[in-house]
Amino acid sequence: MIDVHELSKTYRVPVKEPGLAGSLRSLLRRQTRDVQAVAQVSFRIEQGERVGFLGPNGAGKTTTLKMLAGLLHPSSGRVEVLGLRPQDRPTELLRQITLVMGQKQQLLWDLPPTETFELNRAMFDLDRAEWRRTLDELIEMLSLQALLDKPVRNLSLGERMKCELCAALLHRPRVLFLDEPTIGLDVEMQAQVRRFIAQVNEAMGATVILTSHYMQDIAALTPRLLIIDQGRLRYDGPRDALAQRIAPERRISVRGSHPALVERGFREEQGRMVADVPTGGANRVLAEVLGLLPEAELGVEEIPLDEVMARYFRARP
Amino acid sequence: MRILRLARVLAALLRVALMNAAAWRASFLVELLVGASSSVGVVLPLFFVYQHAEQVAGWALPEALMVTAFFLLLQGLVGLLIEPNLSAVVEGVRTGALDYTVLKPVDAMLVSSLQRVAPAKAWDVLAGMGLLAWSAAQLPAPGPGGVILAALLFLAGLLAVYAIWILVICTSFWFVRVDNLRFLLGAALDAGRWPVDVYKGWLRLLLTVVVPVALVTSFPVLALRGEADATMLIQAFGASALLLLAARRTWLAALRHYTSASS
Numbered sequence: 001m002i003d004v005h006e007l008s009k010t011y012r013v014p015v016k017e018p019g020l021a022g023s024l025r026s027l028l029r030r031q032t033r034d035v036q037a038v039a040q041v042s043f044r045i046e047q048g049e050r051v052g053f054l055g056p057n058g059a060g061k062t063t064t065l066k067m068l069a070g071l072l073h074p075s076s077g078r079v080e081v082l083g084l085r086p087q088d089r090p091t092e093l094l095r096q097i098t099l100v101m102g103q104k105q106q107l108l109w110d111l112p113p114t115e116t117f118e119l120n121r122a123m124f125d126l127d128r129a130e131w132r133r134t135l136d137e138l139i140e141m142l143s144l145q146a147l148l149d150k151p152v153r154n155l156s157l158g159e160r161m162k163c164e165l166c167a168a169l170l171h172r173p174r175v176l177f178l179d180e181p182t183i184g185l186d187v188e189m190q191a192q193v194r195r196f197i198a199q200v201n202e203a204m205g206a207t208v209i210l211t212s213h214y215m216q217d218i219a220a221l222t223p224r225l226l227i228i229d230q231g232r233l234r235y236d237g238p239r240d241a242l243a244q245r246i247a248p249e250r251r252i253s254v255r256g257s258h259p260a261l262v263e264r265g266f267r268e269e270q271g272r273m274v275a276d277v278p279t280g281g282a283n284r285v286l287a288e289v290l291g292l293l294p295e296a297e298l299g300v301e302e303i304p305l306d307e308v309m310a311r312y313f314r315a316r317p
Numbered sequence: 318m319r320i321l322r323l324a325r326v327l328a329a330l331l332r333v334a335l336m337n338a339a340a341w342r343a344s345f346l347v348e349l350l351v352g353a354s355s356s357v358g359v360v361l362p363l364f365f366v367y368q369h370a371e372q373v374a375g376w377a378l379p380e381a382l383m384v385t386a387f388f389l390l391l392q393g394l395v396g397l398l399i400e401p402n403l404s405a406v407v408e409g410v411r412t413g414a415l416d417y418t419v420l421k422p423v424d425a426m427l428v429s430s431l432q433r434v435a436p437a438k439a440w441d442v443l444a445g446m447g448l449l450a451w452s453a454a455q456l457p458a459p460g461p462g463g464v465i466l467a468a469l470l471f472l473a474g475l476l477a478v479y480a481i482w483i484l485v486i487c488t489s490f491w492f493v494r495v496d497n498l499r500f501l502l503g504a505a506l507d508a509g510r511w512p513v514d515v516y517k518g519w520l521r522l523l524l525t526v527v528v529p530v531a532l533v534t535s536f537p538v539l540a541l542r543g544e545a546d547a548t549m550l551i552q553a554f555g556a557s558a559l560l561l562l563a564a565r566r567t568w569l570a571a572l573r574h575y576t577s578a579s580s
Contacts, residue, residue, distance in 0.1 A: 099417075104412075122326050123422065
């Protein structure tokens with residue numbers, strides 16, 4: 001399905017000294033240096049999988065994604081998507097993949113979204129009846145009905161993202177590359193987009209490869225994680241296994257402020273007393289707390305994914 | 318089948334480009350007015366010059382007007398179809414908006430060079446056609462061979478200009494901001510409004526070989542005067558084929574260099 005072997009990408013970037021003098025000097029003699037954005041990354045993704053790319057800013061996630069989609073040519077290594085080389089941009093492949101970028105748009109800015117949908121029908125050479133069926137389905141899933149005849153520039157960020165998703169899926173792609181699809185959206189809209197992506201994955205059997213800074217996206221959507229840091233693949237495996245390894249504790253919280261719990265290892269956090277305890281010891285701590293405070297309102301949960309990731313990146317060499 | 322599909326894509330692009338141009342009513346109307354006045358501005362200087370001379374470099378007024386007519390046609394078609402796309406592609410490379418064009422299963426060169434139109438430039442095309450008809454009526458009627466030859470020479474020239482425009486667009490993949498090149502090219506095309514014999518030496522060479530604007534404006538008139546032959550036509554198509562090939566290869570190399578501005 002997707003086969004990546006020793007994939008690397010090096011960019012040549014201009015180097016400029018600060019200030020006006022530096023600008024003038026670089027105007028006369030341009031200096032560049034090579035930056036390795038992705039270094040010898042290898043992995044395989046099977047049809048229908050949902051995979052999350054994680055890593056700090058500038059780690060190489062988007063560069064990897066763009067090489068998978070065929071936008072960037074690898075400096076070395078091999079990529080195959082559906083058995084084809086994406087950098088050759090074979091028509092057969094372009095008809096089966098899609099890329100949605102949270103910070104870029106394909107919608108025609110001054111026209112209603114329907115015009116972009118219509119243009120994509122021509123570009124992908126879709127049969128009108130089939131296109132109409134898919135469009136109706138997407139309009140229904142994304143609740144787009146009220147937005148269809150407004151110029152795109154008058155839509156809100158969230159409304160625009162929903163229309164972007166619709167435009168990107170009209171050709172029923174088998175592979176979805178999503179680069180921060182929920183960036184800048186409010187909580188409710190993020191949830192809607194997440195639900196929709198999960199639905200598309202199930203209904204169309206599409207493979208989903210997602211990068212996001214919102215751990216809720218990853219937690220809700222991608223059971224498998226690829227962690228990329230400084231261009232290298234640091235982890236490839238189940239999300240839960242990573243969480244278990246990095247943060248094997250359970251988080252016990254008690255509603256309200258209870259100074260008596262501080263000496264038992266609890267800390268105060270947003271109106272609650274919180275302690276992270278080893279999984280095996282949770283019952284003992286719960287019993288102790290109830291012994292001390294029989295009326296206490298208790299909660300037990302896993303360590304949230306963003307904290308797991310923060311710990312992961314703090315602990316890296 | 319492929320041609321038919323391409324035609325459908327181009328029709329869809331043209332439709333969107335026209336709707337885009339019409340989306341801002343006031344701007345659309347102002348541009349129409351400006352377009353009309355600029356067409357008039359192209360013709361006027363010729364009358365001033367010919368007040369003082371019967372002939373310039375062997376060209377009488379109706380012939381020179383005919384060159385201007387072809388120049389207006391060229392300027393109109395370039396302004397209508399080609400030029401608005403240069404800024405679109407340059408902007409697309411700078412902002413990364415080109416990503417979505419590159420990911421469509423259609424030829425990215427064709428789409429990016431024909432995604433915008435400036436309908437106001439249609440005035441130049443109309444004015445050019447009008448002027449061509451008027452000046453032709455002042456001159457002895459050319460034979461059918463001359464007319465066909467003139468049309469073909471004009472077409473070859475247009476293809477050459479299109480190829481040069483693609484080459485200019487391609488430079489933006491390496492240098493990102495190349496808006497200024499547009500003005501340079503505009504100035505070179507502008508020289509085509511005068512009969513080619515007005516220019517001497519290297520300037521003439523520049524206008525017939527490097528930026529073959531004379532091919533589009535002067536040579537068709539020579540054909541209509543019966544002074545062109547098949548050799549000229551073969552040379553013209555040879556030149557534009559070479560330019561198109563160079564443009565295509567450069568475009569493909571440019572795409573390999575595309576860095577897709579970061580998001």
